[in-house]
Amino acid sequence: MSKQRKDILNVINESKGHLTAEEVFMKCKEKGVSVSMATVYRNLGILSEQGIIRRVSIIGQPDHYDKILNAHEHIFCDRCGKIQDIHVADLKELLEEKTGIQLQSYDLCMRYICPECKEKERQR
Amino acid sequence: MSKQRKDILNVINESKGHLTAEEVFMKCKEKGVSVSMATVYRNLGILSEQGIIRRVSIIGQPDHYDKILNAHEHIFCDRCGKIQDIHVADLKELLEEKTGIQLQSYDLCMRYICPECKEKERQR
DNA sequence: ATAAATGCAAAGCCTTTGCTAATCT
DNA sequence: AGATTAGCAAAGGCTTTGCATTTAT
Numbered sequence A, B: 001m002s003k004q005r006k007d008i009l010n011v012i013n014e015s016k017g018h019l020t021a022e023e024v025f026m027k028c029k030e031k032g033v034s035v036s037m038a039t040v041y042r043n044l045g046i047l048s049e050q051g052i053i054r055r056v057s058i059i060g061q062p063d064h065y066d067k068i069l070n071a072h073e074h075i076f077c078d079r080c081g082k083i084q085d086i087h088v089a090d091l092k093e094l095l096e097e098k099t100g101i102q103l104q105s106y107d108l109c110m111r112y113i114c115p116e117c118k119e120k121e122r123q124r
Numbered sequence C: 001a002t003a004a005a006t007g008c009a010a011a012g013c014c015t016t017t018g019c020t021a022a023t024c025t
Numbered sequence D: 001a002g003a004t005t006a007g008c009a010a011a012g013g014c015t016t017t018g019c020a021t022t023t024a025t
Helices: A003-014 A021-030 A037-049 A091-099 A115-123 B004-016 B021-030 B036-048 B090-098 B115-123
Strands: A052-054 A064-068 A073-077 A083-086 A105-112 B054-057 B064-067 B073-077 B083-087 B105-112
Touching: A003 A021, A003 A037, A003 A064, A021 A037, A037 A052, A064 B064, A091 A105, A091 B090, B004 B021, B004 B036, B004 B064, B021 B036, B036 B054, B036 B064, B090 B105
Parallel strands: A073 A105, B073 B105
Antiparallel strands: A052 A064, A073 A083, A105 B105, B054 B064, B073 B083
16 A cells, blocks of 8 residues: 555545545645645545445535445535535334335435524524 | 425435436436426425425435325445335334434435345356 | 666546627526 | 527537657566
């Protein structure tokens, strides 16, 4: 694993997740790591193919990349676009049970209005 | 609602869902409807903002557009990339209950190996 | 020495947008 | 007439790729 790949992985692991390629690139620069965007994309691709990180696809946004944790679910604020982790216990088993299908995995993104945005709306 | 918008909506409603903009465009042409890609994209955008159709985001693929049905979940074959509808009863309520958060909606895409691909793998 | 990874620049794909002409109310 | 929408062509954002160079094994 090359220095750059390790750096990119570290950036993702150290962050609270959900970084875009652009953000990974900027965090690398902040750390004084020299990388090109091509390398960032290439390594994000490789790392997610290898299952070391996770690629998350969200409507209308560039892909985000996540470290892999127990929390496999995301919650997205429809107003401010903030993405957070959230864990729904035993969901895979539950889905397998309900559908009768053996799953490789699943992607779940729930949409809500976050407390901050709700508060802002109330004030108007 | 313009003729083209109606045609585009019809194409989606008549299909089994999950069309890309490109596919909608082609189906329009097959039906002899004259539209430009710009119009297809514009109308798919408008229709999904209005909640008349649904935009589905899938990793590594262009957005797909769906008619709105009871089945709000998708299942995606990791081998052949086929996408199908599947319904998981009462999932929104279940998720709200498990998380304690009031949801606007959610996107769920389950990943599996479809029976055809499983069969192919067995033969090897 | 061989294989793998980088950086750059260019291309690619998917999607949106500015503008003019056409269409609808 | 006034407002909405279409079509075209051009631009835009995000991502990938070819190729020469560097780095690691």
